[in-house]
Amino acid sequence: MVSFEHANAGSIKEAVRLLGQQDRTPVAIAGGQDLMTMLKDELVRPGLVVNLKTVPGLTEITYDERKGLSIGALATLTDVEEHPVVRAKYPALAQAAAAVGTPQIRNMGTVGGNLCQRPQCWYFRGDFPCLRRGGDYCSAAVGQNKYHCILGGDPCYIVHPSDLAVPLRAYGASVEIVGPKGKRTVSLDDFFLLPSQDVRRENVLEPGEVVTWVRVPPSDGAKAAFVKFTERGAWDFAVVSVAAVLRKEAGNGKVAGGRIVLGGVAPVPWLAGKANAALTGVEPTDEVLERVADLALEGASPLEHNAYKVPLAKTLVKRALQQALAS
Ligand SMILES: Cc1cc2nc3c(=O)[nH]c(=O)nc-3n(C[C@H](O)[C@H](O)[C@H](O)COP(=O)(O)OP(=O)(O)OC[C@H]3O[C@@H](n4cnc5c(N)ncnc54)[C@H](O)[C@@H]3O)c2cc1C
Structure with missing residues (x-):
């Protein structure tokens, strides 16, 4: 070192x-x-x-009926997992925090650090050509790419490693950032960067900037769930994960609106835009969930060793929706 x-x-x-x-x-x-x-x-x-x-002052988690949830960037993953309001009103977030690594990792790891952690790609971490480290090409594009992305990859095929980012994006969260030019608030829809936007960075943070708070809008009785598939039972990053946050129309069985976000499939927590539109204003029958799962993976372009992620992700989309609806 x-x-x-x-x-x-x-x-x-x-x-x-x-x-x-x-x-x-x-x-x-x-x-x-x-x-x-x-x-x-x-x-x-x-x-x-x-x-x-x-x-x-940045370890606090507070809730206001009008403004929603505020999480200090230095709150630990355990703080999030165990917070009674998070568990009651933002269950997908509590489930994601509980799914991170081991108790020791959750006791030490912070919310800000979880969102800003660097990719786990073995070519980025190892001694290989890597675009993200200034190299000429992405070794994952032609090498061992079992765990790499199937959506949004070109020209670098990392997946975003953060479990928390997936439900936070589904709940419509923003981050408050402080830096040399002052304070700004950025929606998680705009915080993460695709490799086509900037292959050297995973987010919009400029030199000297830090995340100070995560703000999550009121959940308004949303039904939500987070599901994560790993190869090992403990301390493993997601092969695929899905967060689904849904609102039902009053008086009938229809979905008023929802946001499905996938982890482990793209260099950013992936918002399934068309799938979300297909859920709105309809009854969530099995056929609808099937169609929504297909739309969530529309445009997927697997590499040589990761085509298995497409059916896995479709299954997890349906499972997350079923769990959210039953919650
Ligand atoms: C064995 C193991 C298993 C793991 N499994 C999982 C898993 O299943 N799911 C998962 O999501 N994560 C997993 N992780 C990752 C771990 O959860 C994260 O690395 C951790 O949450 C990062 O938090 P930290 O506070 O330790 O960050 P640090 O290591 O301190 O920082 C991480 C990065 O973020 C930057 N940073 C930290 N705080 C801020 C801030 N407030 N503003 C701007 N930049 C900041 C740092 O400069 C650094 O680049 C695992 C890690 C290990 C070691």
């Missing part, structure tokens, strides 16, 4: 100031679950590591 200086930020202002010192190639650390690996593998070589966990 390269030598670096370490600074405990006493406030967001100080964190932003330190992270803005670009000549020191600074990086932020929260729970360190991902950053420590990145440091050990020398995928980042910072001169300065800025500790965010010493910033007070």
Whole structure:
């Protein structure tokens, strides 16, 4: 590991100031679950590591009937999983937090870190040509791509690793960001970047910017579920995951609207736009769910070793919808 200086930020202002010192190639650390690996593998070589966990006030989770849920970027995954309001009003989010890694990882990992963690692609993490690390081509496009993406990939085929991002996007969440130019709020619909937008970054954060809060609109009695398929029972990233958040029309069995988001299939948490439209204003019969699942995977373009993800994802879309409707 390269030598670096370490600074405990006493406030967001100080964190932003330190992270803005670009000549020191600074990086932020929260729970360190991902950053420590990145440091050990020398995928980042910072001169300065800025500790965010010493910033007070960002571990809170609060709820307001009108404004919805606010989650501080330094709240842990365990805090989210165990929070009574999250469990009662945002069950898909609690389920996703509970599905991350192991209890130790959830006790240390933070919400901000989970959303901003880097991809797990073995070509990105290893000593291989990789577009994301400035190389000439994506090794996954032609190599071992069993776990890579089937949607939105070209020219780099990572999948986004965050479990929390999937239900948060389905609930219509935004992130509050503070940086050298001040504060801004960005919807998760716009936060994550496809490789075709920028192959070197997974999100819109500029140098010196940090996520401070996640804001989730009121759930208004939405029915929701998160399902995740992994190869191993514990501490594994999603092969495919799905979050479904639905609202039913009052007085009849129809769906008023919904958002289905898929994880493990794309470089961003993937919003199934056409599938969501097909759910609106109809009764969610088996045939409708079948059609919605087909639409959710429309345009999928598997690589040599990951065509299995298409039927798996369709099954999980139906399962997430059935669980949400039964909730
Ligand atoms: C064995 C193992 C299994 C795992 N399984 C899963 C899983 O199943 N699902 C899943 O979702 N994750 C999984 N993870 C990943 C883990 O959950 C995340 O790495 C963790 O949540 C990151 O949080 P952290 O606070 O430790 O982030 P850190 O490691 O401290 O930071 C991660 C990255 O985010 C940046 N960052 C941190 N906080 C902020 C902020 N507030 N604003 C801007 N940038 C920030 C850092 O600079 C760094 O680049 C696993 C990790 C391990 C080691």
